[in-house]
Amino acid sequence: MSKVKNNDTVKVHYTGKLTSGEVFDSSKDREPLEITVGQGQLIPGFENGLIDMEVNEKKTLNIPSSEAYGDVRNELVQDVPKSQLPEEIKPEVGMPLVSKTPQGQEIQLVVTEVKDDSITVDANHPLAGKDLVFDIELVEIK
Structure with missing residues (x-):
């Protein structure tokens, strides 16, 4: 066989x-x-x-x-000012987001924390x- x-x-x-x-x-x-x-x-x-x-x-x-x-890479966790988000997005913990690099590559993100003026996003694989x-x-x- x-x-x-x-x-x-x-x-x-x-x-x-x-x-x-x-x-x-x-x-x-x-x-x-x-x-x-x-x-x-x-x-x-x-x-x-x-x-x-x-x-x-x-x-x-x-x-x-x-x-x-x-392993989880800490450099893939970042704070993003809410002012950089599209107006229609109301971020919540666990919400998936997509970002694009300057080269046009899509990056999958997950919101891990919502603060008054910013959110924390994680680009690590779940x-x-x-x-x-x-x-x-x-x-x-x-």
């Missing part, structure tokens, strides 16, 4: 959880995820965990934050700094 190697395109079902057991994503009620292994499409710990799997094999991957979304657990099942090797 063939095993997954780099550059194979595979289909996989997964359930992603925090170490507390809280599920943050799952493919259970939809089509399996299709990726080409080794292309950097997913976090390194997930892609590396697929190597040498066989079709119908199931396993649990315990992925440290360093092989997932990395799962940064967290160890993750994935239950995976290899469905197909193309």
Whole structure:
């Protein structure tokens, strides 16, 4: 039976959880995820965990934050004067925002604090700094 190697395109079902057991994503009620292994499409710990799997094999991957979304980077947390926000935006904690760099790249932000004259936004991935657990099942090797 063939095993997954780099550059194979595979289909996989997964359930992603925090170490507390809280599920943050799952493919259970939809089509399996299709990726080409080794292309950097997913976090390194997930892609590396697929190597040498066989079709119908199931396993649990315990992925440290360093092989997932990395550590929380303090430089990605900033205060922004409310005067720089569009007038129609009424910021609330947890609200997602999008900012654009001078080069036109979009950056996803989350409001973490609302003050009188400014807001604090965080551009870290929501799962940064967290160890993750994935239950995976290899469905197909193309």
